[in-house]
Amino acid sequence: MRTITIVTLMATGFCLAQEPGDFKPATSNVLDAQYPRVDGKSRVEIRFKAPDASKVRINFWSGPKADMDKQADGLWAFTTPPMAPGLHYYTVVVDGAEVSDPGSTAYFGGSKWASAVEVPEAATTYYLPQDVPHGQVREEWYHSKVTGTWRHALVYTPPAYDTQLKDRYPVLYLQHGGGEDESGWTRQGKANFILDNLIASAKAKPMIVVMANGYARRTGQSVPDLRGKPLGSPEMRQAMQDMMTAFEDDMTQALIPFIDSTFRTMANREHRAMAGLSMGGMQTFHVTFQHLDLFSYLGGFSGAANVFATGSDKLDPKTAFNGAMSDPAAFSKRVHLLWIGVGTNEPERMKQGIEKLHASLDEAKIRHVFYESPGTDHEWQTWRRDLLDFAPRLFQPTGQRAAARAK
Amino acid sequence: MRTITIVTLMATGFCLAQEPGDFKPATSNVLDAQYPRVDGKSRVEIRFKAPDASKVRINFWSGPKADMDKQADGLWAFTTPPMAPGLHYYTVVVDGAEVSDPGSTAYFGGSKWASAVEVPEAATTYYLPQDVPHGQVREEWYHSKVTGTWRHALVYTPPAYDTQLKDRYPVLYLQHGGGEDESGWTRQGKANFILDNLIASAKAKPMIVVMANGYARRTGQSVPDLRGKPLGSPEMRQAMQDMMTAFEDDMTQALIPFIDSTFRTMANREHRAMAGLSMGGMQTFHVTFQHLDLFSYLGGFSGAANVFATGSDKLDPKTAFNGAMSDPAAFSKRVHLLWIGVGTNEPERMKQGIEKLHASLDEAKIRHVFYESPGTDHEWQTWRRDLLDFAPRLFQPTGQRAAARAK
Numbered sequence: 029m030r031t032i033t034i035v036t037l038m039a040t041g042f043c044l045a046q047e048p049g050d051f052k053p054a055t056s057n058v059l060d061a062q063y064p065r066v067d068g069k070s071r072v073e074i075r076f077k078a079p080d081a082s083k084v085r086i087n088f089w090s091g092p093k094a095d096m097d098k099q100a101d102g103l104w105a106f107t108t109p110p111m112a113p114g115l116h117y118y119t120v121v122v123d124g125a126e127v128s129d130p131g132s133t134a135y136f137g138g139s140k141w142a143s144a145v146e147v148p149e150a151a152t153t154y155y156l157p158q159d160v161p162h163g164q165v166r167e168e169w170y171h172s173k174v175t176g177t178w179r180h181a182l183v184y185t186p187p188a189y190d191t192q193l194k195d196r197y198p199v200l201y202l203q204h205g206g207g208e209d210e211s212g213w214t215r216q217g218k219a220n221f222i223l224d225n226l227i228a229s230a231k232a233k234p235m236i237v238v239m240a241n242g243y244a245r246r247t248g249q250s251v252p253d254l255r256g257k258p259l260g261s262p263e264m265r266q267a268m269q270d271m272m273t274a275f276e277d278d279m280t281q282a283l284i285p286f287i288d289s290t291f292r293t294m295a296n297r298e299h300r301a302m303a304g305l306s307m308g309g310m311q312t313f314h315v316t317f318q319h320l321d322l323f324s325y326l327g328g329f330s331g332a333a334n335v336f337a338t339g340s341d342k343l344d345p346k347t348a349f350n351g352a353m354s355d356p357a358a359f360s361k362r363v364h365l366l367w368i369g370v371g372t373n374e375p376e377r378m379k380q381g382i383e384k385l386h387a388s389l390d391e392a393k394i395r396h397v398f399y400e401s402p403g404t405d406h407e408w409q410t411w412r413r414d415l416l417d418f419a420p421r422l423f424q425p426t427g428q429r430a431a432a433r434a435k
Numbered sequence: 436m437r438t439i440t441i442v443t444l445m446a447t448g449f450c451l452a453q454e455p456g457d458f459k460p461a462t463s464n465v466l467d468a469q470y471p472r473v474d475g476k477s478r479v480e481i482r483f484k485a486p487d488a489s490k491v492r493i494n495f496w497s498g499p500k501a502d503m504d505k506q507a508d509g510l511w512a513f514t515t516p517p518m519a520p521g522l523h524y525y526t527v528v529v530d531g532a533e534v535s536d537p538g539s540t541a542y543f544g545g546s547k548w549a550s551a552v553e554v555p556e557a558a559t560t561y562y563l564p565q566d567v568p569h570g571q572v573r574e575e576w577y578h579s580k581v582t583g584t585w586r587h588a589l590v591y592t593p594p595a596y597d598t599q600l601k602d603r604y605p606v607l608y609l610q611h612g613g614g615e616d617e618s619g620w621t622r623q624g625k626a627n628f629i630l631d632n633l634i635a636s637a638k639a640k641p642m643i644v645v646m647a648n649g650y651a652r653r654t655g656q657s658v659p660d661l662r663g664k665p666l667g668s669p670e671m672r673q674a675m676q677d678m679m680t681a682f683e684d685d686m687t688q689a690l691i692p693f694i695d696s697t698f699r700t701m702a703n704r705e706h707r708a709m710a711g712l713s714m715g716g717m718q719t720f721h722v723t724f725q726h727l728d729l730f731s732y733l734g735g736f737s738g739a740a741n742v743f744a745t746g747s748d749k750l751d752p753k754t755a756f757n758g759a760m761s762d763p764a765a766f767s768k769r770v771h772l773l774w775i776g777v778g779t780n781e782p783e784r785m786k787q788g789i790e791k792l793h794a795s796l797d798e799a800k801i802r803h804v805f806y807e808s809p810g811t812d813h814e815w816q817t818w819r820r821d822l823l824d825f826a827p828r829l830f831q832p833t834g835q836r837a838a839a840r841a842k
Contacts, residue, residue, distance in 0.1 A: 080531035081531060102531070125529045126537070127537070128548065130533070136541075141539075162576045166574075167621075
């Protein structure tokens with residue numbers, strides 16, 4: 029039996045003929061998997077094989093959560109209403125077991141390798157591979173004295189990096205969200221194609237993009253036992269604070285020196301930016317405001333400083349971050365870009381948090397860019413659009429930072 | 436609820452305290468997942484959450500296939516007997532649904548993102564990250580006129596590549612197996628660490644390693660409908676032949692020119708090698724023997740030419756490949772290394788196929804290396820050892836090709 033496997037596997041993808049109709053296999057599928065598939069109305073059709081299950085549910089993290097219907101052939105079926113464009117995470121719940129769909133590429137999200145389906149956006153190509161020069165995404169391993177481990181980072185180098193050997197480049201540090209990892213920005217976000225396309229059309233400066241792993245624990249620090257501890261508990265807050273500061277130290281003491289010694293960077297604050305989504309946005313505000321000597325551009329994509337804070341915790345630009353913004357003119361001279369964004373369909377609390385931050389920055393006359401992604405949720409289409417708006421503003425003369433619009 | 440998710444996800448990995456005992460979480464787990472775990476006797480303990488399932492089975496592809504036991508907490512449990520060292524693919528079957536384990540990193544195998552558990556090999560570090568200079572693994576996208584698509588390849592560049600800017604390097608093309616993809620050799624195989632360690636100890640020449648996607652279909656060629664066609668059927672053979680020749684053309688007409696124009700290669704047959712595992716070994720023999728003007732080193736890891744052939748199809752070195760080996764002395768002068776290997780615990784048919792090839796090459800006095808990996812199956816530990824034996828023989832003076840042993 030087993031020797032046959034090799035030959036069977038060679039034949040993979042030949043065994044299912046495409047079925048007629050408007051539905052087409054999603055571009056996020058593995059090899060020639062026919063499901064999930066998407067039609068012209070952006071409906072998604074899922075098929076999942078579970079012949080002996082008594083209940084199978086579909087669980088779109090931002091979308092339908094519903095029972096699937098059992099078919100005569102042992103496959104369970106579900107078709108969504110029209111979905112927003114972009115990449116939608118989902119899992120399947122088989123008799124209580126939450127699992128991924130073998131037809132989908134695995135994307136690291138929700139702290140596991142989950143499924144997702146790509147719903148195309150009409151007339152939109154900025155995040156697709158096109159016939160333009162392509163940069164490289166390089167896997168790097170660096171040793172961190174902060175964590176005492178080898179750590180993995182992905183580094184985008186722009187198309188000319190290997191041919192223009194005397195050129196040095198500015199650097200954007202770009203962080204994933206909670207439950208995701210350093211693979212998110214390229215696998216889910218298509219950041220490499222977004223940069224390729226922006227650079228090819230001269231809308232963004234050629235730059236290096238560093239995507240690091242946002243989880244860090246100090247050498248010798250044990251895994252805290254947080255069983256039974258509620259979210260706002262002191263223990264939980266402490267654990268998050270520990271992770272945040274360990275990441276800050278790893279980034280400033282290990283990662284940045286490694287990048288600056290490994291790549292032809294412009295190694296100064298004028299040519300260093302940081303942005304991140306959700307948890308990565310919070311990390312961006314934490315790290316950059318503690319180290320304004322290192323960064324001069326910063327972006328929070330659906331995540332920033334204290335966006336959930338209320339009452340006395342609410343961010344007051346006059347006093348926040350040891351008064352870094354207390355003098356708006358001086359701050360704007362020092363920080364060339366302060367960028368925040370949110371999708372209009374994100375959960376109210378998130379949307380209001382970012383909107384309030386925007387209002388309080390306005391009130392305090394802190395120059396910043398506020399971007400709303402129309403019709404998208406706390407999902408990757410929001411963050412792709414964020415990057416599309418954010419990247420062209422980086423490392424540009426003052427006027428273009430505010431004016432630049434990629435579309 | 437959903438806004439809380441961000442914060443919940445930040446706390447991931449803090450919620451489970453480590454349990455005492457000899458069992459430790461596998462290095463192949465996601466983040467801080469506690470299961471699967473492995474003990475000092477190489478036993479693997481799996482836990483899988485499926486509270487409402489009536490039957491859950493564990494399915495090691497090369498190992499135990501058995502019912503799991505339901506625990507009081509809704510988790511299903513299974514502990515294997517001692518396993519061979521290396522990375523073992525597995526899936527879990529929940530009421531008939533074959534799925535991956537959320538605790539495991541996802542590895543592309545069996546044409547899906549499957550689970551696997553790493554069982555350490557005692558006193559063995561050649562495939563682990565060590566305190567030596569590390570090369571990079573670069574993601575490349577190249578456009579292929581053969582397939583009419585953008586194709587993805589991974590390229591290992593040796594540690595000094597970005598600093599010794601006048602050096603040019605020989606190239607090894609290294610192919611994955613059937614059901615896997617171009618990510619296999621680094622994610623599962625740890626080829627980058629194997630090369631880093633071999634290069635650091637001067638056991639292997641610094642080289643570029645190209646890992647391409649082995650599936651190819653020509654522009655305009657539709658997916659053949661092979662439903663109901665048995666493995667040996669003319670339709671199935673034709674489909675495989677089509678894929679094999681499309682890959683050959685993609686490799687020789689698109690990939691190799693792209694690599695030679697993108698990297699500082701030594702672009703000639705004397706400095707170009709190809710090897711592959713299983714299906715990739717078959718592809719290696721197919722491509723290299725058709726293009727001996729392009730390659731002078733070749734390796735088949737648990738897969739080579741016609742290893743399943745019987746009777747008149749059996750490989751006769753005198754006549755095979757249009758007589759390329761008919762003059763053993765001339766062949767050995769032209770092909771610097773012909774390398775074949777197999778694990779001693781591989782399925783009989785595979786083992787016998789490679790052993791027969793070895794015997795017929797011996798009989799025909801064709802110089803070659805035959806390597807047997809002790810105690811390992813048709814799995815990644817065999818192929819890691821193959822690479823450890825194979826790579827040091829590449830691009831070396833004649834004597835060292837036969838003599839070189841990494842261990």
